[in-house]
Amino acid sequence: MLVSIPGALGAPQLQALRERLAQAGDAWVDGRVSAGYQGAPVKFNQQIDERTEVAAECQRIVLGALERNPLFISAVLPNEVYPPMFNRYAEGMTFGAHVDGSVRIHPHTGRKLRTDVSATLFLSDPADYDGGELQVQDPFGTHSVKLAAGDMVVYPATSVHQVTPITRGERLACFFWVQSLVRDDGQRTLLFDLDTAIQRLNQTSADDSARRTLVGCYHNLMRQWSDT
Numbered sequence: 471m472l473v474s475i476p477g478a479l480g481a482p483q484l485q486a487l488r489e490r491l492a493q494a495g496d497a498w499v500d501g502r503v504s505a506g507y508q509g510a511p512v513k514f515n516q517q518i519d520e521r522t523e524v525a526a527e528c529q530r531i532v533l534g535a536l537e538r539n540p541l542f543i544s545a546v547l548p549n550e551v552y553p554p555m556f557n558r559y560a561e562g563m564t565f566g567a568h569v570d571g572s573v574r575i576h577p578h579t580g581r582k583l584r585t586d587v588s589a590t591l592f593l594s595d596p597a598d599y600d601g602g603e604l605q606v607q608d609p610f611g612t613h614s615v616k617l618a619a620g621d622m623v624v625y626p627a628t629s630v631h632q633v634t635p636i637t638r639g640e641r642l643a644c645f646f647w648v649q650s651l652v653r654d655d656g657q658r659t660l661l662f663d664l665d666t667a668i669q670r671l672n673q674t675s676a677d678d679s680a681r682r683t684l685v686g687c688y689h690n691l692m693r694q695w696s697d698t
């Protein structure tokens with residue numbers, strides 16, 4: 471399931487992030503430092519060194535916005551969020567087709583985190599660059615994603631995906647992974663659909679007892695499918 475989350479970042483947070491990233495200087499390093507054996511040969515971009523203060527400041531801004539976002543929570547069912555990372559593609563840069571690594575070591579706690587969901591938060595205005603589309607493959611085809619600054623997309627980390635070459639301008643983005651309470655994408659999709667329908671019914675005067683039953687189904691499915 472690929473879900474767009476409009477306005478994941480508000481204008482003030484977006485501005486704050488852009489200012490910090492513009493002044494990050496030599497905290498920008500070759501993106502291959504975090505790539506595995508499959509990703510490294512096709513990854514041509516830059517990213518902020520995870521160990522720097524600017525990374526920590528930017529992570530706080532993004533995580534602060536996400537913990538208040540009901541659509542993100544409903545679609546992803548986060549258990550643990552990998553500290554967000556930040557990348558930059560200048561003209562000619564690209565990230566070829568790959569699948570994200572399945573397990574990452576959390577840089578602060580040292581714990582292993584299973585990557586169930588991949589997330590990209592767009593930080594550049596799409597008018598400011600050409601190319602740089604995130605293309606995600608699923609059984610129904612290839613989905614090209616290029617969203618407004620501040621919008622985010624989440625998709626199963628099992629997907630083959632790529633970032634097409636930048637032919638003009640510069641593309642800034644934030645990316646990260648989430649270990650979900652529900653490992654399986656099909657189960658997460660069912661829970662998301664059910665939750666979305668319940669939220670809509672809650673805006674109506676629909677039968678109270680029927681809505682209560684549906685909410686019960688939601689939680690009882692979560693109890694069966696979640697791991698913590």
Ligand code: NI
Nearest residue numbers: 568569570631
């Ligand atoms: Ni990737």
